[in-house]
């Protein structure tokens with residue numbers, strides 16, 4: 261069920277958040293297009309492939325061979341033009357935050373910007389055969405999850421809810437791409453209560 265079906269679709273189109281997708285470095289066009297379609301269907305919001313930025317070379321940690329996730333966020337921030345809009349960066353490089361081995365994504369609800377990494381979602385990363393469908397499903401789940409954070413949701417205890425915290429890829433594969441009824445209710449009430457309090 262999409263948010264549009266549970267009341268958010270009743271908001272005037274001008275008030276509804278739009279999702280701007282920003283490729284950070286090289287991202288397969290099919291992956292971007294698949295994400296845009298999936299997010300439109302799942303959330304019922306407008307989604308536009310807004311542009312492309314370079315991977316911030318200063319964020320690279322040679323010893324880990326990974327990029328720190330946080331420096332990506334200010335780079336994609338300029339793509340947020342209207343207060344309610346959400347910006348989702350997508351990158352092919354592997355991301356980390358200092359306290360964790362890696363992250364599938366990172367969200368900053370204050371600026372309404374999030375980033376996801378496709379690196380560890382690709383079966384080929386683990387020496388497995390390419391599986392574009394599975395890859396796409398995983399990317400959509402991680403994207404919806406980070407956007408859920410941007411919309412104010414925390415992690416959910418239900419393993420089948422998209423807001424369940426993925427500690428491993430098995431968690432991502434187990435959970436669905438949708439918000440559970442509790443998370444959906446929470447989203448709707450947040451929208452109604454907080455819509456006019458967003459950072460502009």
Ligand SMILES: [Zn+2]
Nearest residue numbers: 405409415425
């Ligand atoms: Zn999370």
Ligand SMILES: [Zn+2]
Nearest residue numbers: 416421440443
């Ligand atoms: Zn939930």
